[in-house]
Amino acid sequence: MKPTLQDVADVVGVSRSTVSNAYSRPDQLSTTLRERILDAARQLGYPGPNPTARSLRRGFVGSIGVLFTSQLSYAFTDPFAVRFLAGVGAATEQHGTSMLLVPLSRAVTDARRAVENAAVDGFCVYCVADEEWALDVIRQRGLPFVSTAPRDNASADERFVGIDERAAARSAGAHVAGLGHRRVALLADSVLPDAPAGPLTLAGVDQVRHPTTRGRLGGFADAFAEVGVGWDELTLVNVTGNSRPAAAAAVAGLFDQPAPPTAVLAGSDVLALGVLDALAARPAHDRPTVSVTGFDDVPEAAAADLTTVRQPAEEKGRIAAELLLDPPADAAAGHVLLPTALVVRGSTGPVPRS
């Protein structure tokens, strides 16, 4: 069938090792012999060393995995995720490795197999929340990984690249509070494991499921606590799924209440854009003036004139990949905090007089 190293060796009349060297260690044999070998390989249609066999022997694969908590098809609709991937792609490209996209499908058994069977040298963990089992599998396989979101139970020496979620969110909250808003709604995806979409009452921010969301909501709350608005006075709205329609649906009834919020702080740009969609969908005469903020600063945010918190998406991806590909000797250098910035645009303004 397909020719192997041995076949080439037989044709040329040298040992298998020599042919191997012709490909992988050209300095180990004379140029003329090397040429003869490569010529013979070409004649035979030998495509070069089998990648799988090579990986087995060498002990590494030459590609890294990107682990998504969600469906791959979703990942590509999330602009932040796409830009993150672009960053990972840029780094891997430069490093001469490829990236394997590993989705964590619904069925846990399948998902587990996917992580167990991925032929990679390490993982960039995009947003594993309570998928601690996935990290266990990775650890058990002895593979390095970099996480890009805060995790409960994260060990200190774990490689990480991310932002100070709470402080970043606080800056958005402070901006809105500074504009005078006091009746405020916070919007986030999957606040509790199985909570339905819509307003939700929670004893405290500690109960929020995902650390990232917890950090952001906590930051918003911090800013309002400072102006005397407590957690109980904030309206928390749960969304099921990080998408514009889901967010729009979740806030549907929000502005028809007796004392509706004058501002909505969303946990992501996608959610914020959904809120804007919901507002735009109302007839002009019945459209309240609501300040809206997002998080991430995806390209669409600028187009929609959305005030948001910028975090460097591509850089996050790039650094995640680099931490994996060239691990810093210094453990402290393995924990990277990226800068964030409040980007004030037209979607926020003072409280309307009414």
Added chain:
Amino acid sequence: MKPTLQDVADVVGVSRSTVSNAYSRPDQLSTTLRERILDAARQLGYPGPNPTARSLRRGFVGSIGVLFTSQLSYAFTDPFAVRFLAGVGAATEQHGTSMLLVPLSRAVTDARRAVENAAVDGFCVYCVADEEWALDVIRQRGLPFVSTAPRDNASADERFVGIDERAAARSAGAHVAGLGHRRVALLADSVLPDAPAGPLTLAGVDQVRHPTTRGRLGGFADAFAEVGVGWDELTLVNVTGNSRPAAAAAVAGLFDQPAPPTAVLAGSDVLALGVLDALAARPAHDRPTVSVTGFDDVPEAAAADLTTVRQPAEEKGRIAAELLLDPPADAAAGHVLLPTALVVRGSTGPVPRS
């Protein structure tokens, strides 16, 4: 170091084969023994069969490659490419395989190695134009592939999913011609190997480098030939790179000529959006009324009210992956033509009187 199958076997006191069967062929051993083996494995911290070794022995890997002509970092900025990837992702996900993103970097040697070394069972070739060598490598490796763009020298039995580029483009051309436009510019990326950006004279459409571009430009030309406007009378504008700024730059001087075009037909939405950018950048009093059409119907096109030709991006990706993962028995079924549709929006209109 890391435990292997053999270690587990030794601990339990059975043969290596039996442990292997415990994982891969549960019906080959008693349930009790299987449990004992899995327990021991857990105790030892054995993460399950090594994926690389398994692939080597079994002869397949369980992941497919997606081949990009361009840099990965670029691919993620192209909305059409992203949606295509989403489609591939959806299919692979359902099939329980992963996807390996293989970029074709500038350096041909590196690029070649990337294709040679990719541990995959087949390739979705996203937009290989004159990268025939990449297909040669794939063929030499004996791997199946699906191409998603027309190619010169494509053999008849090759798996393919795409659209009738020429007919689709013709519909856009006919729409614009029907609106009365006769002074028209055609805009495309990399019309000739090393042509500079800007207007370009070409003897005929046959000289266009990439088959996809050739088909689209040919379709535009067909529509105008029908109303008596020959190829010579059309202004062809070359862009270097499929990006908005590049397109904007390429058409910069176009509207300051004596008899400027009243319509621009672009080979992609991204280019068309660039044209709109260029127009928007002019002061209002000096902004000509130009009809613009795109191609693909990416999400941004709707937002920009761009008339365009829709092709199903995700479906293209999904079908490409499916053709690879479950090859149809019937060779004819391996050649899929997707439907396209002209989407008329506000960016096209009748020729202004003046």
Added chain:
DNA sequence: GATCCAGACTGAATCGATACAGAGAGGTGC
């Protein structure tokens, strides 16, 4: 009691390469 059989497990061959110790040839230096 001999025969047959299904079920449970083993052993050796195999997948396609790489690594490393070592062999042989030819050249240098003193």
Added chain:
DNA sequence: GCACCTCTCTGTATCGATTCAGTCTGGATC
């Protein structure tokens, strides 16, 4: 002339599993 090197190339062990032809055991069948 002898020890010592360097340059090429070879042979063998090894990476970590899967596969398949058997072996063995115990029970059913006639």
